[in-house]
Each structure stands twice: as C-alpha cells, then as structure tokens.
Amino acid sequence: MTRLILHLDLDAFFAALEQRDHPEWRGLPLVVGAAPGGRGVVATCSYEARRYGVHSAMPIGEAVRRLPPETVYVRPQMARYAEASRQVMTALERLSPVIEPVSVDEAFLDVTGLERLIGPPEAIGRQAKMLVQETVGLTASVGIGPNRLIAKLASERDKPDGLTVVPSETVQAFLDPLPLTVLRGLGRRTAPKLRALGLETVADVRALSLEHLRRLLGAHQGTRIYQQARGLAEDRVEVGRSRQSISKETTFPEDVTDPALLRETLRWAAQEVAYLARHGGYQGTVVTLKIRFRGFETHTRTQTLRMPTADDRTLFRTAWALLEAGRWGARPVRLIGLGLSAWAQGLDAAVQPDLFSGANRSGADWSGANCSDVNRSGATCSDANRAPVTPTETRLNETLDAIRARFGPGVIQRGGQRRRP
Template sequence: MHLDLDAFYAAIEQRDHPEWRGRPLVVGAQPGGRGVVATCSYEARRYGVHSAMPIAQAARRLPPETIYRRPDMARYAEVSQQIMRLLQQLSPLIEQVSIDEAYLDVSGLERLIGTPQQIGERAKALIKDKTGLTASVGIGPNRLIAKLASETSKPDGLRVVEAEQVQAFLDPMPISVLRGVGTKTTPRLLAMGLKTVGDVRHQPLERLRQALGARAGTALHLQARGIADDAVQPVTQRQSISKETTFGEDVTDEQQLRETLHWAAQEVGYLARHQALAGALVTLKLRLQPFETHSRSRTLSQRTASDQLIFQTAWELFASSPWRGRPVRLIGVGLSGWEPAACPTQPDLFAASEPQPSTLTTDKLDQTLDAIRDKLGDGLIQRGVRRS
C-alpha cells in the first residue's frame, strides 16, 4: 500500500484555522520576496499554482483573498509522526519515504481486516478520525503499481489494483508515468512510435535495449509489464534523509536556487534531529536539461544535523560544480552516514585545537529554533538566507 497525504502542509493549516477552509492557501515564501511555493491547497491549484513555483509567479495568478503561510516544520513533523504511529496499528512494516508519504506491507491482513479495499478504507478512516486529514491510497502487488494507483486517486481517493488487473491498469497510461522516462528518453520513445505503456510492453526487449541502453531498456521492459520491487524497508533501515524539489520551469537564478536549497536543508536537518540522527555525508542532487541527473557528495570531519552546515556544504558543492550556470530542473540535498545524535563523541584530550566554534554555535541555534517552533508553532521563526 502506498499512502500519500493530500496537500499535507496546507491541509494542516486549514485544519487548524477553519476560517481558511475553502480559500486558496500557499505554504512557502511570502509575496514580494523571493523563494518558492512549498505546497498549496487544492483551491490554489485551480489557478495553476504548484509546488516549487516561484512565489512571484504564484502571487500573480492567485486572487487577493489567498492566505500565505511560512512553513512550520516542527508542527508538520509532529503530525507526520502521529500518522505513522496510527499506521502501525495496521502493519508493523512501514517505510516512510517523506514527511507525507509511506509504503506499507499489508500482505496477510485479509484475515484480520478484510479485502484490500477494506484495508485501504481502514487506513483512511484512522487518519481522518484522529487527525482530520485526508490521504490518497493505492494498493497493488508492488511499489510501482501502488504508487501509480494512489496518484490516480488524488485527492482523498482509494484505488486497488489486483495482480490480474495490472496490465489493463498500466497499458493506457502515458509513457511519462514510468520511472526514468524524462526529457531525454521521451523523444526517443516517441520517435519509435511509443506513446503509452502498452506500446512499450509490445516492443521486443532487444529493441528497447538498443534504443536506450541495456540497463534503461531492461528497466523499462520490466516496468511496462508491472514488474517492480515489492520490498518495504522499515524506517529503522532508512539509509538517508533527503529533500528535493522539481521546478515547473528550468531555473538559472542562483538566488532562487540558494533559497530552495536552504529550505530543503532545513527540512533535512529538522527531520534528522527529530529522529536523533547525525550524518557525516552531505549529498547534492541536480537534474539538468536534457534530463541529466548528477550528484556530488562530501564527507564532513564530524557528523552533524545542523541546518546551516548541511546547507553550506551543499551550496559549496553546487558552486564548485561544473554544472553551475546551466538551467536546473531539480535540486535537492541529502544526509547520510548515521550516528545517533544523542550520543556525543568524546573529544580528543590532546587535540591541538578546539572544535570549530561555528559548528557548536550552529548546533545550539538549531536546538533553540526547534524549541521555539515546538512551543509556539505557526512558523513564528526560521532561518534567513544571506544573499550573495
């Protein structure tokens, strides 16, 4: 089962402020400044606004009665944890892949709950009754089918795809739903006369491998037949925490890229601290035209969960990269290489110098900001990003 909370940040704001229900609401940057939309309500989406859209562009499309809110990550993370605890009442095998999205292994629950439809209804009811929020749910024989099923049932929907229904479900879909099909692969497939998943399925494997390469061609061949990974990894086995954003249009403005990366680093840092983790490996992810995906990593001298250190490291990786100046479609940052943050390491008694004050100061500031957010909420305070 794949479960995706609908317009999560915006839905929490509208739940906690009933007077905002039914009105366009944007969570992210404020009009008149720079930055992007983190998420928005479905009322705002009717005006063509979407996540990662520059706030200036969004504000031009939206009516005067629109509500604009700064993200309150502490509150959103708290609600996310509450929902994950509720889902544990259904299945102990839960893989949380983002703050508002998770996979569950629900095999074997038929005797306890009922049909897959009833299992999905139980999950949605648990969330609605306890939090007042809605979720889109997809259930299928593997992760690919479950994810596509939830995507086709948004918002507040439920779709079950049985094993014998997979091909009928996939065949009419456009090739863009397949993983790895982007601006580089799509023209090749269209030139071959392939527009739907069914078209791809009817192609010989060798032809796909010749057109796309052995690895990509094989992956597409399998996906078109509904063959994909069905393993659900519990959150305790999670290897990294990451946050990325896909822009609606390619971005070359470095200030917008800095602000987006800064926001992503704050989400990663807060989630790491919330799970009492500290990481030594910071990874920058970029997607450029024509659908080139690149990553660069740096190992830190000591593990951290500091927003600012994660951001500074990621921005240095970007600034020194050979891709600087090229249009960016996606940007993100990840943290891995874990050690429990609650278990500080013993400093070297004979070290020639003290630990860097900036790192220690940043850690204390993060803790202070977290405490203020947890106590007062409502996005009262957050870090600014220094303009360069």
C-alpha cells in the first residue's frame, strides 16, 4: 500500500489568532513581534502585511518602514498560542492517531488507509481543514503526498487555506518546475554552488549524476539532494516526537547595565518558560542562558540539573547563577533569554528534589557542558542553599497557571515588580 502523508500548516498562526480575537483588526496589516521604535524582529505577520514584503525574522525597524500607518503591532502571547495549538493537535487526533507535531503551527499525519473510511485524499484533506476551523476558527493549508517532503511542499503550494494532493505517479511532474532551494539542505551556502553551474530548478538538479553531486556537496549531502530531486524522502510519522526546547528572550530598546533590570527580566523569562513547560507536560534538565552584548557578541551558558523541573524559581535561580558566574561585569546587554530542554520522561513532578539540597549543600553539582567555559574567568559554579519544590509550591504553580489560563498572561506573577520588557 502506498503511504499517504498529510502535512497541515496553520496560516499565519499567531497573527490569525490575534485577528480572530480582535475583529476590528481583520483586513489590516498586523505584525506579531517587537514593538515599533524598539529593537527586535517580526515573529510573524498577517498576509495583509506580507504584501508589503514583510516576513518573519525581519528587523522591526525595516518592517515599520515598509508598512502603512494603519498597521497593528502586537507583542506575542505565547501561552495563548500554545493553548490553541494544543486544541488543534487534539482535534487532529480524531482524524488519525498517528500524528507528529513539528512546531506550534504544523504537524504531519499518517493517513494511509483512511481512503476506505473517509474517501479520496482530497476528502481527507478537507476533513483536516474542517477540524481546524471548527476547533479554533482558523484556516490551514494542507498538503498530501507519499512522503514528508512532498506533503510539506504541497502544503506550501497554495497558501493560505490551500489543499494540494500529489499522487505518487505525479511526484516528478510536481517537483521538476520548483526552484532548487525547495530541496532540504540547499541553503545560502550550498545553493550558490549549483546556481554557479546554471542550475535553477529541481529538474536541473535531477540531471546531475550522483557522483557529480557528491563531488560538489560532499557524500552525505550530495546523496540526500540526489534522492530528494527524485521525490525520495522519509515517510515515517513518529508519534510522540515533541518540541526539543522552550525558550524566551527579549531585546531591550536600549542597552542595559542595571543588574536589577536584568534580574527581573530573567525572572519574567523563567515564569514564561516554566508556564509553557507545565502547560505542555514537559520537565527539563538543561537550563540555558543566552546573552548578547553590543556588536551582536552572543554567549550561551548551560547547566544540567540533577532532577527535571518545570518550576520557575529553579529556572530563574539557575539562569541567574550562570549570569553571575559569567563575570561579564557591567557590559551593556542588548538581549537576554532563558531556555529549558532535555526533557525527562515518566517522572512525577509533584515533589521535586532541589538542585542544591542534600549532600550538595556546599555547592551545586554543575555538570553543564559549558560550565568549564564559565570557570575560565575564575568564577565558581557554587551557589547558596535552596529550598526544595514542595507540594505547597506545586499547588501554587497550579493555581497561578489556572488564573493565567482564564484571564491571560500578565494578570499575576511571582516576585519583583517589573513585567515583561
């Protein structure tokens, strides 16, 4: 039986959610990301904004120069977006239990054999789109093909609100006219090597022999591109594959040297990351601090915890200890952020032993891969005693999460007075 893989991509997801919840913004250019006049980038934007050449990761200053005065600018509310994403993924499980979310706004589904229950692939695609519309009131673009590559490219063909089916017998006709950059692995560095030979389309790449591609791109990448140009790619959908990390960062409007401001910004980031982790059922064992100075000099430091956590106090303390151990002094900070990764599986989070408890009272067991880098400056990785995460603290987290889920982010938070920068 030929495999049938469906790729679903929510159209301009963050922006579409904002326009759904604010009807007065519908039809207007809308940018989700940094605020005008500040620094930072566009996270995403509505299709009305994309008509002006604005796209994700564009500096906000450039976006403002391109967009008309009536443009709406919104700061991201990741908890809202994560909840809508969860609703969508849960709804799609009614179509096929073999589902692999690959980001907050897209997923692969193995729909092989559903023709007998639902009908032809077009009917399956319409069913997926209907589930999204009924669940969150948004549109999605769907692509269906014999493997992940073809399904993904098919979903990109007719956005927004598109549905493209590529049967196995038409794969080559579908691929050949596409620009060669649709092949995974041909980026800014490698695509010019092929363009220098006068190649522009997938058909042009397909004309090259395997040996020629290997000489140009290396054995591994050359083989991958050779196979992709012929429509050969992975057709497995891995149930349970999840996001690899959760992070939160902010770019300051002006460089910051005030330790209190940096401390409260990290506290905010820890609360956001911890909330998203708890909301998604994750506990992580690696905390990452990211810091960027003037001139875009960027450093990351990681700490591996003894026990997995989704507690904002633990995340904040660990990140702050990493910042202090870095011994960067009063250098002006442009950006600061915090991340959590390396998920633990099947562990009870109700009572969480503390990173600094027990036999380790005199100092933390800093086993993070970058701890040695920090110590080259002469800093130590030890820290003060910390209280464990108690059942009372866990219940408090649950209460704060429930309040936030009902009334939105920013209505209540721990410690400090400073909110999101």
